[in-house]
Amino acid sequence: MFQAVSFALLDSLNALLIGVIVALGVMLPRTGRYRRIVTLLIAGDWLGVLLLALVTLLIFDGLGDLVQQALESPVFGILLIVTGVITLVLTARNSENGDSALVRKLLEPLQTPSAKTVGVGFLLGVIQSATSFPFFFGLGYLSTSGYGPAVRYIGLFFYASLALSLPAISAFFVGMVRAYPYSLFGRAFEYMRTRQELMVKLAGYVVAVALTVFGISALL
Template identity: 55%
Template sequence: MFQAVSYALLDSINVLLIGVIVAIGVVLPPGGKYRRIVALLVGGDWLGVFLSSIPVLLLFDSIGEPIRRAIESPWFGVVLIVVGALSAVLTWRGGGDSSQVVAKVMRWLREPSANTLLTGMVLGAVQSLTSAPFYIGLGFLSVGGFSALIRYTALVLYASLALSLPFIAAIVVGMVRRRPRSLAGRGFAWAREHSEQMAAGAGYFVAVVLILIGISHI
């Protein structure tokens, strides 16, 4: 379970969703509907992660023992190192730049609506299904020796942990909107002016963690 939790937390470094939350905080005027919009967006993202995790866990459970052998094999560490290295290369080449996607989805996020929830669900599903930590964490959950009831109930916690960092970001942005001249507000302004560096830093962090985990696994 510890490994699944670790990878869920690693999966919470969701640069795209955090970027969208920041964009909402910047675009909406003071006194706007920030809370309702972000609540629908993050809630939809949670649903996207949760609903995506169910078929993946079902697939891993159906495969069974080969998943266990793969995770316990030293070659699994090699795979983690390769994935981490590829992640670093993609980040270096600008693969982590999500500004264009953020600009496109903002059209549905200026007013709270069903489209806001749906946008969150799509972002959650896409982020999860294209994230290596998402699959690895569910793989550990599948072979952890837990009952089916515990495994599938744990998906609620898994999705919640995967949204922990964006949830914190939403709270911080809300605080900054109320007190833009505070220390948090100045930090927010700096991060917004250096968004590309922040996104690259997140990408490199995930890459380094995967490489280190891979080395320790070998």
């Protein structure tokens, strides 16, 4: 279960969603409906993560011992290390221009709270998780944890919540900055806002190092 929690927390380093939340905090006027919009956005993202997690866990449970064998195989550790190295290389070579353009497109339907806000969040949740190795690794460990079906499937609610923990904290942080722009929160936000590329790279490096360490541990 510890491994499932660890990978869920790694999946919470969702740079795109956090970027959208920060952009909303900067773009919306002080009197704008930031809290309502961000709440709907994160709720939609959570639903997307939960739905994909449910489908994935059903598939993994159907595969039975194959998932356990895969997790215990040296190939799994090697795959983790390779994924960590690839993530490290891509992070080092990444430019923020592509993400910034995508963020701008996502902001268009997020000007006011509506069903579209939930829909954008849902799509972000599905896409982010579907392209995240930690998401699937964590669910693999959850499937083979030895707990009964009730515990595993109820645990998906907590798994999805952990995967959204950092974006939720970011949303709260940005909300505090909007309410108290000249506070310590405000100064810290301004520091990170002017160093967005650095923040994204740091998140990528954290994931890369963690995957590599988990891979080495799996081989020992």
